[in-house]
Amino acid sequence: MKCPRCLNQDKTYFYKGSKGWLCRRCIQFKRQLLEEDKTVANIEVGQDSSEYTLKYPLTNAQLVISHQCLASLKQKRDVFIDAVCGAGKTELVIESISYYLKQRKCVALAIARRQVVLDLKRRLENIFLNAKVIAVCQDYTEDLVGDLIICTTHQLYRYPKTFDLLILDEPDAFPYKGNEVLAGIVQTSCKGEMIFLTATPDDYLTERLRLKNITHLKLNRRPHNHDLPVPRLIVSPTILLLLFLIDWVVKRESSILIFTPTIRISKYLYVLLSCIVRVKVCTSKTVNKDEIIEDFRNKKFRCLIATTILERGVTIEGIDVCVFYANHGVFDVASLIQMSGRVGRSFKYPTGDCLFLSNAKSSIVNECIHVCKEANHG
Structure with missing residues (x-):
């Protein structure tokens, strides 16, 4: 027996219902009988839609x-x-x-x-x-x-x-x-x-x-040929990290994206920073995420505090990034690289600052910095 959808072959996941055998491992997507493995989604590509136009030529x-x-x-x-x-x-x-x-x-x-x-x-x-x-x-x-x-x-x-x-x-x-x-x-x-x-x-x-x-x-190179941002690391007790963060925010002229490991810390930093800069929070619990991200992209407010929900894929021009508690167990090397990679992604803003604030030394943070440096020399 083999599930036609998730390819499971573990017998313990199969059970027989009134209409036939089903796989419980992927049943949360939709009930599907094992006998339905010939099903094919009906998509037909019609007229030629292959023509494309790029804003910038490829390097x-x-x-x-x-x-x-x-x-x-x-x-x-x-x-x-x-x-x-x-x-x-x-x-x-x-x-x-x-x-x-x-x-x-x-x-x-x-x-x-x-x-x-x-x-x-x-x-x-x-x-x-x-x-x-x-x-x-x-x-x-x-x-x-x-x-x-x-x-x-x-x-x-x-x-x-x-x-x-x-x-x-x-x-x-x-x-x-x-x-x-x-x-x-x-x-x-x-x-x-x-x-x-x-x-x-x-x-x-x-x-x-x-x-x-x-x-x-x-x-290993971005199209504008500038180096990847290499994070600056500060390791200090939490109270000093908060002071460093406030000073960093005050001195920034560009938009600011601050990553935190938890929703609780995001809310705490919002209270701390809201008296010095217009700031919003975006986490998995935020209801109007799309609206907040679009407003931030359009510079309607200057500082966004986010959890790892924004670590990948989203491109916002002209931002500086800070990762608060970069040594936290929620983060791994890949997530830290992705967060630092939000900086300097466009031709108009090819550079920027990335700051890692840690309250303890971390091999994960050091590995991230090493990988960024290696990529620039590769």
Whole structure:
């Protein structure tokens, strides 16, 4: 017995209902009988929607990666693109997306965070002007058919045996990392080739992809050719860290994004900083997250305090970043690299400041700083 959706073969998860056998491991997505494994989502790509327009031409280094990626896909080989934060991972796969759309084939990008899905939909609509680009995520599930589908990883259960090209963004991040159910759903939704995109591959992911003989492409420079921001580290008792933070905020002229490990700490810093700067908080419990992020992007207020909900994918021009309690157990090397990578992502604002405030020494923090330095010399 094998689940047609999550590929589970553990007998303890199967049970027989009145209509047939079901798998309990992935039943939270939708009840599906094992006999329904021939189901295919009905998506037909109509007119040619492959034409695209980029705001900036690709650099020579980006062009090389883009061409190599498509060449491997044409050979029916999956691709793993390992590119630093801000290197333009989306732009690196535009040529491949266009090729598949030209062939009238189904393409999807699967992403960890809902907010990134919505941001990327807006970006790709401005690149593929003739394509129907849809977002499928929480609150956006009425329209499931488009030329180019941008969805959270969980929503792939709606598309069994559908995609000729599936681009999986940040496979090293929650919720995909270590989730066998999602891994199975990703695998069964793709009937063709896959592209894996990440700035922070872990050892498990790298080894797993190596064993599958996947083309590995690496890019260590951002398109504006400025170095990655290397975090400045201050290690002090908490009371001094708060004073450092206040001083840092007062001296900033740009917008400020402060990451915290917990919602409680976010609320505490909001109370502390609200008397000196216009500030808002964005966490998993925030109701109007989309509105707050858009207002921050449009400079309607200057300081945003957030948990790791904004550590990946979201691009906001001209910001400085502080990670408070960078040594906290909630953070790992990948998350710290991603948070520091929010700085200096655009041509208009290619530099900025990143400050790590820690109340104890941490090998994780040191490793993050080392990785950023190594990338700049690579």
